[in-house]
Amino acid sequence: xxxxxxxxxxxxxxxxxxxxxxxxxxxxxxxxxxxxxxxxxxxxxxxxxxxxxxxxxxxxxxxxxxxxxxxxxxxxxxxxxxxxxxxxxxxxxxxxxxxxxxxxxxxxxxxxxxxxxxxxxxxxxxxxxxxxxxxxxxxxxxxx
Amino acid sequence: xxxxxxxxxxxxxxxxxxxxxxxxxxxxxxxxxxxxxxxxxxxxxxxxxxxxxxxxxxxxxxxxxxxxxxxxxxxxxxxxxxxxxxxxxxxxxxxxxxxxxxxxxxxxxxxxxxxxxxxxxxxxxxxxxxxxxxxxxxxxxxxxxxxxxxxxxxxxxxxxxxxxxxxxxxxxxxxxxxxxxxxxxxxxxxxxxxxxxxxxxxxxxxxxxxxxxxxxxxx
Numbered sequence: 001x002x003x004x005x006x007x008x009x010x011x012x013x014x015x016x017x018x019x020x021x022x023x024x025x026x027x028x029x030x031x032x033x034x035x036x037x038x039x040x041x042x043x044x045x046x047x048x049x050x051x052x053x054x055x056x057x058x059x060x061x062x063x064x065x066x067x068x069x070x071x072x073x074x075x076x077x078x079x080x081x082x083x084x085x086x087x088x089x090x091x092x093x094x095x096x097x098x099x100x101x102x103x104x105x106x107x108x109x110x111x112x113x114x115x116x117x118x119x120x121x122x123x124x125x126x127x128x129x130x131x132x133x134x135x136x137x138x139x140x141x142x143x144x
Numbered sequence: 145x146x147x148x149x150x151x152x153x154x155x156x157x158x159x160x161x162x163x164x165x166x167x168x169x170x171x172x173x174x175x176x177x178x179x180x181x182x183x184x185x186x187x188x189x190x191x192x193x194x195x196x197x198x199x200x201x202x203x204x205x206x207x208x209x210x211x212x213x214x215x216x217x218x219x220x221x222x223x224x225x226x227x228x229x230x231x232x233x234x235x236x237x238x239x240x241x242x243x244x245x246x247x248x249x250x251x252x253x254x255x256x257x258x259x260x261x262x263x264x265x266x267x268x269x270x271x272x273x274x275x276x277x278x279x280x281x282x283x284x285x286x287x288x289x290x291x292x293x294x295x296x297x298x299x300x301x302x303x304x305x306x307x308x309x310x311x312x313x314x315x316x317x318x319x320x321x322x323x324x325x326x327x328x329x330x331x332x333x334x335x336x337x338x339x340x341x342x343x344x345x346x347x348x349x350x351x352x353x354x355x356x357x358x359x360x361x362x363x
Binding site for chain 1: 232251
């Protein structure tokens with residue numbers, strides 16, 4: 001599978017390295033060349049310096065033959081714009097976009113993007129721990 | 145009209161100031177508190193601190209009753225998302241986005257922004273038309289069906305000078321919307337004669353823009 005990833009932070013670099021190890025053809029885009037240091041030492045994919053909201057940069061990264069585009073740069077709006085360029089202009093079959101703001105996540109999911117919101121997911125996981133523990137404490141308290 | 149302007153750079157500031165003098169209700173949204181304070185001193189209580197792409201900021205600004213949202217920040221991705229949020233979450237009827245990279249105009253139209261304004265393209269058009277004179281100007285892009293509004297100045301060398309509207313063989317997807325004649329606006333009828341000195345305002349598809357230009361003016 002051909003995969004283009006925008007953003008080589010912790011998530012981008014990890015997803016890129018794992019997909020590469022699984023035999024997929026991966027290209028990573030980032031504005032800062034030093035970001036590519038995060039990739040696995042044996043990463044065999046390509047890297048492109050630039051921003052994924054620029055059609056020319058996406059073309060250089062091979063978006064025209066990509067099966068999947070993943071937008072995991074630091075800024076929500078940049079991810080949202082790049083994802084829509086990939087979906088509307090280049091008709092990439094699968095587009096996945098990370099959005100921190102839950103309201104924007106909800107809005108664009110309704111508009112047809114495949115979205116992931118770490119804020120909602122991580123909050124739910126934390127609450128699971130906290131409220132679970134809290135409930136058992138109060139129950140003990142009332143019993144005692 | 146209630147107009148929300150997002151982005152307090154020079155464009156946003158002067159836009160707000162001008163709209164206020166035209167007696168519209170205007171609110172300027174700006175992220176940086178320092179700018180908000182200084183603009184509030186100069187413009188009055190029409191400046192709101194916040195991120196215009198955040199739904200909560202737009203809600204506080206009363207986006208649900210806004211007639212127009214204009215996004216003029218320096219970042220295209222912010223302008224796009226601000227307009228899309230205004231449309232999707234608050235059903236704002238008309239969204240206008242400043243486009244910094246001219247290549248994004250096409251994309252913004254595809255993504256539902258009603259009007260895009262590209263200073264870069266605007267200046268390029270002026271340069272392109274400045275020789276020998278500014279006879280044909282691309283005024284604005286409309287999202288619908290890839291339409292543009294253009295203005296043509298009629299000189300004695302224009303192929304359509306002294307012809308009636310019905311004698312002009314317009315490309316199929318073009319329409320003459322109005323003729324500015326001195327201080328008068330003439331609504332074109334089939335027997336209206338196009339005079340030297342007329343400014344013709346026309347609507348055209350982007351594909352037929354150059355054909356229309358060749359018909360109306362000589363470069």
